[in-house]
Amino acid sequence: MTNLYNLTATELSPLIQSKQVSPVELMKSILTRIEEMEPRINAYITLTPELALQQAKNAENLIMKGFNQGPLHGIPIGMKDNLYTKGIRTTGGSATLEKFKPDYNATVVKKLLGAGGVMTGKLNMHEFGGGLTNTNLAFGNTRNPWNENFMPGGSSGGSAAAIKAGLTTLATGSDTFGSIRVPASMCGIYGLKPTYGLVSSYGVAPLAWSLDHVGPMARSVSDLALMLNEMAGYDPKDPGSMKTPNHDYTKTIGKGIKGVKIGVPSFFMKGLEPDVDKLFKAAVLKLEQLGAKMVEIEIPELSMSSYANYVITTGEASSYHYERLQEQSEKFADDVRIFFQTGVITNTPQYVRAQQVRRKLTDAFNKVFEKIDILVGPTIPIVPKPFAENFVEQNLSVTEKCMPFTSPANNTGTPSLSVPIGLASNGLPVGMQLIGAHFSEKLLLQVGARWEKTNPLVEKR
Known part of the structure; x- marks a missing residue:
């Protein structure tokens, strides 16, 4: 059998449900892979x-008793x-929260584990x-698992790299100006x-409240749909949560x-x-060959997107981190500290104008x-780059180039x-993004799944 760590949730789920693969066997395969690859990735x-x-083991015991929590059971x-x-350390990737252990689970964590998911870390x-x-x-x-000298993209870089390297089957990400898609x-x-x-x-350390999105990351479009089925839904604890009908995104x-x-x-x-x-x-030509009707269009307002996102993100981030920036500024990495401190000098008229641009x-x-x-459109206009010695300048450059492509979907929601x-040509992947109207996830996944069948990547690690 193919290494279990390489299989998608869509492939693994029926094997688990039919008792051909045990959740413990699967988890041991992932942990062995982590032991092998994690020091490098x-x-x-x-x-x-x-x-x-x-x-x-709990998931396996339930399966043996004939109880199945759904497609994510044991994944x-x-x-x-x-x-x-x-009770598990949650740092936000920051030394300022190095020892922080929350006393509750984020709603998304609660939902995914409640659906039978197994948390790797x-x-x-x-x-x-x-x-x-x-x-x-x-x-x-x-x-980056394709070349360890190269960046994996951020901010959900650990999620993407772990999925690609077989260090988990599925992962969660968050996206304020491109952090899932990049x-x-x-x-x-x-x-x-x-x-x-x-x-x-709810229960997600914010970057910018009005722009933050939580979403699924996976090796296949069908896996995204399985995750979204569990992750979506109204939550009264989240002021931005929307009441929408339940959907089966598969x-x-x-x-x-x-x-x-x-x-x-x-x-x-x-x-x-x-x-x-x-x-x-x-x-684009391939999409046309697959039967789509391709239309060139003009959206002049796209040129304003980066301005709005930058002002709002820095303004809201500096508000959330205000005390930390005063008391623990030396614990922030220089690129992030500078980014957040920019928001301290953002004035109310700038913030309001940025929100008007969003409208x-x-x-x-x-x-x-x-x-x-x-x-x-392209997900981002650049190919992955090797890590540079001047990480502050590099992050600024990458963000400046990518934000015009990724921020419009955040600004519009x-x-x-x-x-x-x-x-x-450097052997690393390039992506394309599909953007839909509000709550058009089913259509995006439909188009994405058809695209996936074209085998867009030639596998080589």
Whole structure:
């Protein structure tokens, strides 16, 4: 049998339910892989092997008694380290929270474990979500499994790297200006930033309250759907949570994309590195061959997105971290400290204007989605880079280049799915993002699943 750590949850679930694979056997395969690869990848901040084995044994006992909690029963799941886990260290990737142990679980953690998931540990991240490279002075940089000298993307870099390296089957991520989609693109996996309010952010250490999204990351689109089925839903503890009907997000997978009208904003065709430009144009042609109707469109408001996101993120982050910045500023990495302190000098008129820009961009998106079904563009305009000695300057450069592509979906609260589209000339992955109208996750997953069948990556590690 193929190494269990390489299989998707969609592949493993029926094997577990039919007792061909035990959750303990699966967990031991993951832990062996972690022992082998984790020193090189550094995807975790805190490993929980004893807890994982105990949860796996509990899952196995339930299966043997004929009780099945669903498709995630016995499936290993890594939690990004900004999701609160009761009694287990939760650092947010920061030395300021090095010894913090919450006394409750985040809603997402509670839901996933309640669905039978087995927690492997807490995943590495860019400090408090404040960057896209996943450099981390407190706990070490996470490395890209395709090439350990390269960045995995951030801030959910530990999640993406762990999935790609077989150090977990599924993982959670959070996304304020690209933190699910950027590492998904750089590590060659699938990552979904859902509609704002679809998934509860209660118990998640915030970066910016009005822009934060929690979402699933996995090796397949069907795995994202399985996770979203459990993660989505109204939570009265989250002020931003939305009351929406329950959906089975697996239902549209397999329907194909014939007749789906896909818009390609000209804004997303500018400033692309050559490899990204080549791979994205080939992907657009492929989508057309698969039956989609491709339409070139103009959305001038996209040019304002980075300004709005930067002002709001720094303003809200500096508010949340105000006391820490006063009392423990030396414990922050320089890039994150500078980023957050920028927000201290943000004034009220700037913040209000940035929120007004968000409204204009949202209105523009709403008008576009009256005529087309989804938007498509490169996830980011650059290929993954080697870690630079000057990590502050590098994080600023990467963020400046990527934010125009990833921030629009955060500003508008619309869902966005990153899928791999091929390998750049340096041998590392490149991604494409699909953006839909609010609560159009089923359509995005439908299109993404059809794209996945094209085998966009040639596997080589």
